Amino acid sequence: MAAENSTKATSAEAGSSSLGKKKPLYEASTQYKNWRYSPERLEDVRTQLNAAAVAVIRNTFEADEPGSSSGVAFLDAGEEQLLVKLYISKIPQLCGHFRFPEEVEATAISYLKRFYLKNTVMDWHPKNVMLTALFLATKTTNNPISLEAYTSNIPKTSPSDVLDLEFLVAQSLGFEFAVWHAHRALWGIWLDLQSLPDLSADLRPQDVYEIALKHVRASRFTDAELIYTPSQIALACLSIASPLICQRWADSKSAVSPSSQPLSEVLEDTLGAIKFMVMQAGQPPDVESVREVDRRLKLCKNPEKVVGSKAYLARIAEDEHRAEQKRNKKANDVRRALAEGDPFGSELTDKEKAERLAELDEDDD
Amino acid sequence: MDAVERANTERQKRWVKDQKVGEGTYAVVYRGREFATGRKVAIKKIKVGQFKDGLDMSAIREVKYLRELHHQNVIELLDVFSSKTNLNLVLEFLDSDLEKIIKDRTLVFLPADIKAWMAMTFRGLEFCHRNFVLHRDLKPNNLLIASDGQLKIADFGLARDFTDPGHKMTCQVITRWYRPPELLFGSRYYSTAVDIWSVGCIFAELMLRTPYLPGETDMDQLKTIFRALGTPTEEDWPGHTKLPDYVPVGQFPRTPLRDLFTAATTDTLNLLSKCLIYEPRKRIGAKEALHHAYFFALPYPSHPSKLPKLSNNTSSRPLDEVDGNVDMNASGPGVKASAPNRLKRKLSSPGDELGGRPLARRLDFTQKRS
């Protein structure tokens, strides 16, 4: 009897594991793989990034003029965030001006947030990064516009402001351009509500959708998309607009949740956290407080990253010098190798070869 | 050094470029390998910073979609890194492509081979469509063949997401011979059916061993299609005369496919005809096609390892160069990629190769290494 039971258990297990082998498609996305954080981790990343930047800039100041960094009030991670948030709020305005689709707006905002998980405001000022992120988003979402047309419609902006940063932004994004958005999930939920047999049209008035969509837009000011999935954010926003409709829909999906618990219960904490986040932080920052931060930023910017500054020029010269050396070395190597009849020189180890070739690459553009 | 730069250097170190295997206007392709494992790869270096509109659209599309799509029948993008202002795509190394195989007159295709290639093409395409991606440039030389015989869809330089209702798309996509009539008539609202038409043309080409519908100009393309499949009536294809670029190109009778494909089975022709239905909404879908009787009938599809391979070893994997900066001078948010030059260039002189197809977009890597 016992033996029989145990074989049953194994076969059931085998069955479920073969089913479990199917991986949800969302888990193939770079959004899931590389841009999903816990709240703690998110804070940690920002704090460390900020600390590292402060250390570097302090060193640069000191190298330039000893003692000069002591009076500088560097930005902390929270202040950096505040500034980024201000520039997030500029994106919908610009999109309205250009009449870009919502997809462009949402994508550009995601790019801007992701950029500042790899970079600091003190190195790269969010104004141009924002313009670049938006321009890049028009292209990645297949709504391209010429750079000329783009910059000429934005005051005090030249094509080079965007072009200079584009590669850096793309690189910071890890060239991961695809983003899944909550507004499409919300549309999907709204459509799917119509398959609920007992939820007639008058029980789901259109203005509930409009309110929910407003909250989805508000959520773009928050970190929600870095922590939660688009469908969860959409559902939370729907829940703010109408808790009843939200629950009805969530319960209709309960059958697929692995536990027998209704989905609305499984997601209770998650939805609660998102709602709190949206209500709490889902608006542009107070301009006055940001103005103060921006003023301080002018004093603590990384001089190496300010185009035209002494430190910037020094760095460029240094880079040039290094590149020149490499070119010479390469030319010599090739000459020598040719003389020996073997293009790589047989005495080189694989590792050396690899390094050599990596160098070759850097120079031959 | 910045965190971003540091991470990039880490990535860069994983890969070794061995040998340049081709160079085009916008990209250089190297054969390379993974430093730690020695696994062969292809590294496509895209020169950035020479376009007035910044990063090239086709490079962006290619990276965007390949980063997300992971499937046996879609080329795998292993890594992306930058060197100075070059964008480097590390792709799995693939030996040849279907165009070369079709052209290699020393190879003989069994019906089972064609079935295997079609199944793999449809699987790859079904996966793209399942991920809401239109490929928009399917043709034999974008179907790459791995050494184990697996077929992989490559070149996502013209791919895009499905559109939301009411958003226009460009109709200047898909290489002419594989372009469906709705695009030739200038439709700006289309669907996955455009890719299916291309697959139908490839299917026919595999049987004929020569392009099925080789039009010389866009206008001639329509004529070629109608000559082969009959001029559509309003009943065949409701509303097609209202499409933006509709022009009558003459009345041609419908000849049965059987007349041209004398050796094909009924199932084969049934599937082929469903890929080439004029009304796009009635055209078969990729998933439906994979459940078509053709695939289940004997003979079974050939095991990939047995599929015909190029007979000579002169083919180091030719990757497409990414070229053709999509014209972005157009105003407004609507996609307006007015006739990417390469499409024109590509098909401007189909006859100048020895009976072959125009090679414009390819890099020629077939020259023997000494």
Place this chain on the structure above:
Amino acid sequence: MANRTNVGGWLQGKTVRKGGITSTNAHSTRSNTPQVQSTSTTVFGGGVKDSSGRTSEYFSMDDQCPVCKSDRYLNPKLRLLVSSCYHKMCESCIDRLFTLGPAPCPICQKVLRKLAFTPQTFEDLTVEKEVAVRRRIAKEFNKRRDDFQDLRAYNDYLEEVEDLTFNLINDIDVPQTEARIAAHRAENAALIERNVQRDEQYAHALKEQEEIERQEREQRASEARREEEMEREEREKGRREIIDRLETSSKNAAKVIAKSRAEANKRSSARTAADTVLKSNAQLLRSRAAQSTVVPDVPHVPLQDDWYAYEDIYTLMSSYEDPYSEAVRKDREGIMRAGGYRVEEAWERALRSAVMGLDLLPLVGQGISDVDKDPSSQPDVVMAAA
């Protein structure tokens, strides 16, 4: 069939000949015979097939039906068929005796059905019987050398098969032999089935190969025709060229002609080279066919990936109330439909977005997402830690 003809005859007011009223008459008339024969060809599909799948039927001027004594002299269309007890009789007799159901064989009394008659292939009926028995046995005893552990076991098996065959041919211990065959069938059902399929595939491959070879031949023939045509054109062109050059050139005539000839030769040798390539195709084909039994081809499996697309969580309805796509669906110009735009595809994408990752609980603490542990995304760990 015969009856219907008769009815037709009555209706048409024709005199029905005596012998024609019923086909049960032993001496059926010639006018009846064709109908009976056509029935028979549909009924009797057997016979021993040759390697190409065709049945060649044995036929002799001396044929005579042992039952009704009708012969080829009286009935040129006489067709003799063989019963499962290996007795011959003509189609008319078969029709007469067995149309109403199973009846005893007029020669040996074994009960037969109409379907049990097959065309005769060999003159000697014992050969006919042997071939049929062997064919039947081969269908079930289809094991191959690699189904046995050693050669000895295989030999024993072959001997057993030979034994059974011999018994059946010579009617020795028939019930016991049949029992042994039934037992073998029961024991080896799966293996037999597999081997049957393998054989079928092999036969299919052969057929395919034949077909391709036929196409090749056709292609070669048409190629040859085209070449001939080209050659003729070229000769014509060459002649014209020579004349043109002679007219315009100041060089001497002999030189001009020699140069033109040399060019023509160059062109023709290029064609010969192309021809060699084509000819080797048949060889390649054969090697492909031989290879096809090494790695087995497997039945088609439509989708082979392991990605789950949430299909079971949502159902796409045929239509939605959707202000967002209303204009598109109205499609006043009809261009959405003609262009093939499918709002359903956009809807499905939205529905999928709605359920995708719904139950994916957020990460907690310092734990990085599990994918980050994957070595392929290590750079991100580096980046994140920086």
